[in-house]
Structures are given as C-alpha cells and as structure tokens.
Amino acid sequence: MDLFGETENWETKLKPILKKYKGKKHPLDYHNIYQLLVMVVLSAQDSDANINTISPALFDKYPTLNSLSKTDLDTFLPYISKVRNHGTKANWLLEIAKTIKNDKDIPLTMAGLTALKGVGRKSANVILRESHKPAEGIIADLHVIRVAPRIGIVKENKDGNKIEKDLMQVLPKNIWSEIGMAISFLGREICRPKPKCEECLLTDICLYYNTVILKN
Missing domain, CATH: 1.10.1670.10 (Helix-hairpin-Helix base-excision DNA repair enzymes (C-terminal))
Known part of the structure; x- marks a missing residue:
C-alpha cells in the first residue's frame, strides 16, 4: 500500500x-449566500451549533448585505456578542459589507473570496461548494x-x-x-x-x- x-x-x-x-448541506443553517458568508466568518474558532443559535436574530435585523453595510459597530455587536472573537469578526464583517454592499456582488471565486477580511481558503472552499461553483x-x-x-x-x-x-x-x-x-x-x-x-x-x-x- x-x-x-x-x-x-x-x-x-x-x-x-x-x-x-x-x-449534503453544510451544517451551518444558512438560507442564502449572504448568510453563509457571514456565518463562515463568525464560525472561525467557534462551533457551527453556536453560530446557528445566534443567526436568526442577526438575520432578522440584517436581512441583506446592504442592510449590514448601513449599521455601525455599537449597534451590530450585541447580535454577535456570544461569538468567539466577536469584536474582530464584527469589524471584518462591516468592512466586507461596506466594500461589497449588495448580495449579488459577493464574489464566487477563490481569489475574490479570500481577498475579503476573515475569509481564508477553508471558508472560501465551503462557499464555493455550497453555491455549486467549480472547486478551486x-x-x-x-x-x-x-x-x-x-x-x-x-x-x-x-x-x-x-x-x-x-x-x-x-x-x-x-x-x-x-x-x-x-x-x-x-x-x-x-x-x-x-x-x-x-x-x-x-x-x-x-x-x-x-x-x-x-x-x-
């Protein structure tokens, strides 16, 4: 052998x-690529189960990337306060939201995704797989x-x-x-x-x- x-x-x-x-769908309980992007960033060094628990209230408040782009750190933080390293992740997500602004503009390539704050190759591979894009x-x-x-x-x-x-x-x-x-x-x-x-x-x-x- x-x-x-x-x-x-x-x-x-x-x-x-x-x-x-x-x-088989990824264990993160997302309903669109915007939600998946946010959740994979939040799930680093944390459990999928924990992210699934906090996500309903988060996405009720911020249903789109555009809505997230218009908030500020103090308003956003309470929605992810139970997430590990939430302060750093909040800054990453707000920067992503302000950079991309619209759900339809989320890049679905390895280079485009890994250029975003808080998105490494593992997270990018998950997003590409779940969005049925060619694996890189x-x-x-x-x-x-x-x-x-x-x-x-x-x-x-x-x-x-x-x-x-x-x-x-x-x-x-x-x-x-x-x-x-x-x-x-x-x-x-x-x-x-x-x-x-x-x-x-x-x-x-x-x-x-x-x-x-x-x-x-």
Whole structure:
C-alpha cells in the first residue's frame, strides 16, 4: 500500500463516503449566500451549533448585505456578542459589507473570496461548494485535518492549508468539490477524536484501522 503516493486510486477507495454525503448541506443553517458568508466568518474558532443559535436574530435585523453595510459597530455587536472573537469578526464583517454592499456582488471565486477580511481558503472552499461553483481547492476544516491522515490519504499536519495542498496533489480534481465535506461529515459523525470504527464505511482501506485497531 502506497500510503502517501499518487498511485493510490483514492476516488474508488473513498466512493462509500462520497456516495453517502454527496450534496449534503453544510451544517451551518444558512438560507442564502449572504448568510453563509457571514456565518463562515463568525464560525472561525467557534462551533457551527453556536453560530446557528445566534443567526436568526442577526438575520432578522440584517436581512441583506446592504442592510449590514448601513449599521455601525455599537449597534451590530450585541447580535454577535456570544461569538468567539466577536469584536474582530464584527469589524471584518462591516468592512466586507461596506466594500461589497449588495448580495449579488459577493464574489464566487477563490481569489475574490479570500481577498475579503476573515475569509481564508477553508471558508472560501465551503462557499464555493455550497453555491455549486467549480472547486478551486478542497475543504480542510478541523475534522478533515484529523481524519484525512488517519485514513492514510496524507501525512499528519496541523496546518489546514498544508493538508489541503497535500490532498489536492493526491485526489483527482473531479472529486474536490465533494470530498472535503464528505471527510468532514465522516469526522463529525463517526471518525471522532475517539473514533467509532465499527460504524465506519472505510475500515477496509483505513490506515488507522488496519495498523492500530486490528493489531490491538
């Protein structure tokens, strides 16, 4: 088994999770791309569940990017006060709103999205996937960072951008759009920090299962 080489047929090996999670909506409970943009910025170093909790009141007050562009920091802050690093994120979001102004002008390319304050490659990949735009990378959230090396697709690394780069080298481009989210859902549901291997669809090809679990 070539653990980290490009000779592995990962598209075939990962087909069970690609099939299971194909097209499944991101756990952030958004209803349009404006909401998703705001929520991915807020969710950095915070939980999707927490952002889902505060978002109804936030979007009731600010239903569009244009409405957000017309507010000020003191008025905006109470709506996101329960979010981690809310002060910094508030400034980022107000700058984004004042720069773009209208929902229809939200850029849907990697370069356009990552030019915005608070939007890194992970967030941009999520927005591109959810808006059905061509993938320019692979979602590498904290679940993917944990799970992809466990399976044996790439070597372990704490840097999401490095994990993404390594994944892009070994996975065919035609699965980029779905595979990151599929691995993320696997990590959320089954391949937890303490994995539930008995429920996993990938035990036959998983490095961790075959080298750690089976030998204990």
